[in-house]
Amino acid sequence: MSSEFGKNIKVSVFGQSHSKAIGVVVDGLPVGEKIDMVKLQAFMNRRKPSDGIYSTKRNEPDQVEVLSGLVAGVTCGAPFAAIIENKDQRSQDYKEIKDVPRPGHSDYPACVKYKGFNDVAGGGHFSGRLTAPLCIAGGLALQILERKGISIGAHIVKIGKAEASLYDAVNLTADNFDGPLLTEEMEAEIMAAAEDNDSIGGVIECAITGMPAGIGDPMFDGVENVLAKALFGIPAVKGLEFGAGFKVASMRGSENNDPYRVIDGQVKAVNNNAGGILGGITSGMPIIFRLAIKPTPSIGKEQESVSLSEMKDATLEVKGRHDSCIVPRAVPVVEAVAALCMLDLLA
DSSP states (O other): OOOEEOSSSEEEEEOOTTSSEEEEEEEOOOTTOBOOHHHHHHHHHHHSOOSSTTSOOOOOOOOOEEEESEETTEEOSSOEEEEEEOOOOOGGGGTGGGTSOOTTSSHHHHHHHTTTOSOOGGGGGGSGGGHHHHHHHHHHHHHHHHTTTOEEEEEEEEETTEEOOOOOSSSOOGGGGOSOSOOHHHHHHHHHHHHTTOOOOEEEEEEEEOOOTTOOOSSSSSHHHHHHHHHTTSTTEEEEEETTGGGGGGOOHHHHSOOEEEETTEEEESSOTTTTEETTEEOSSOEEEEEEEOOOSOOSSOEEEEETTTTEEEEEOOOSOOOSOOHHHHHHHHHHHHHHHHHHHHO
8 A cells, every 4th residue: 555655754654443553654854853742642632533513433532652753852863653542443333344335435446456355444544544643743744844934724614505714815824723613504514414314525725824935846746746645645535726726717817817016025926826836836925725525425324335245236324433524623634734745845
């Protein structure tokens, strides 16, 4: 499996949803960087299952155990390695799925690729559970970037039909990253899906401030390229747009172009349809992108599938504990991946 990304700072994720532990190895971190473990654990807690209406009832503390890479809390040049023990697995809930794959999940194509030896319990290595190690690595990157004056924040802008305002793509600061996770309308959309034994998706917007101009390369090592490859490694991401995104298709050049001005002795754009990236290179404006997150494929409704052992049509009702909406828990994951990409680009 290709579970590694990064050019200068390499991140490798390992484990399965129901294995003894999951973890991450990060090679190439800058040395001499102090890591606040309390702050890191607080970041991890944002991804954990909660008591909210949208969250799985699987109770995992997600306590980070560092194995190497730090001396007295400071990066020492050795590869950073950390694990999280899985403590609340119920693998018996997935026995039926070995034969009757879940629609919308990786079960069938993974079965074909790995000749039936793939781990289906909790989704195995394809599970959103593997985003927890990503958050460990991203939590480190966020702390290092913060000392460089670079801030990253994400928020939910759509759940079902409920929408929230987008970030101000021009006059954006880290102060704009604080706000409620869900609106009442979004909660109502999730509740309606949950009560119907169903799930619902949404859209996350992420912004990066403080990145200097001139970072990135054409054609295949551009900032969009680096982000896109890593962001699509987050399970359930099905779409990605930068800046004005698909709206540019209906614009004229005079509308889409971001005019330049000299403001406080610096070259800045008046608007930011480009999302802070031109020609794959940062422009000095905030980097803005949005991700479409699909509904959780594991739902309580009866679904049409097939029996692989009997090669005939079958039906399936997914058992177990699943999020009715994974969008809220995906917000810190998006921030983590974005941070790792930015740190890699700056290395």
